[in-house]
């Protein structure tokens with residue numbers, strides 16, 4: 711592992727590309743290896759034990775490429791943390807999930823100390839987002855809501871503003887959060903930024919939305935700077951994508967998630 715090594719990023723599907731999108735803006739000279747475990751998605755409906763097993767396999771897969779850092783760009787994967795022992799023989803300078811960076815950003819942002827969290831059922835059940843907020847702002851009022859239907863809606867191209875089906879689901883899931891007048895909403899699943907225009911429209915412009923994928927990317931940049939591990943090259947970084955199910959299906963979603971056309975290669979793999 712050296713400064714020239716790539717950054718490894720993983721998610722159950724394409725959601726983690728919201729993190730990659732931010733990384734390529736912040737660190738345009740870094741190579742990135744991305745894994746979307748599409749054959750086993752969604753993670754958000756699985757047990758902690760199953761998610762832990764998947765996360766270990768995802769990390770082991772990325773390790774083969776000699777990555778210098780790994781980002782679990784998935785709220786659900788971030789809600790289980792591999793043991794210190796697991797990392798003993800893995801040669802990376804840092805591992806991060808999305809939860810810590812996202813919570814810090816939300817706690818800095820809120821004025822009225824009312825924070826909403828939407829994420830997958832597994833992430834909400836783990837209580838990690840809620841507990842971490844309370845550590846920073848003990849008297850915060852936290853409104854947490856699992857939104858399991860958002861992931862398939864996004865994966866199936868139902869995210870565009872004005873989509874009637876998704877609009878109904880947004881209203882159903884977010885009515886409590888709207889009523890509680892939160893001023894900050896954590897999009898705790900990396901798929902959810904694709905629904906941001908619809909969510910913002912429903913909650914109003916005064917509510918600040920925090921994207922977990924983007925916050926994790928900012929955090930990763932800081933860590934690499936601190937550890938003096940940035941890639942010194944002046945060339946554009948390369949992005950290599952792996953998925954565990956059909957490349958064709960994955961490709962359709964990749965274009966939606968990545969705003970600009972990046973120099974990408976997509977390959978299928980098994981874990």
Ligand code: DGL
Nearest residue numbers: 725752753754785786900
């Ligand atoms: N992107 C994943 C997350 O951030 C959710 C998708 C899934 O359920 O697999 O939690």
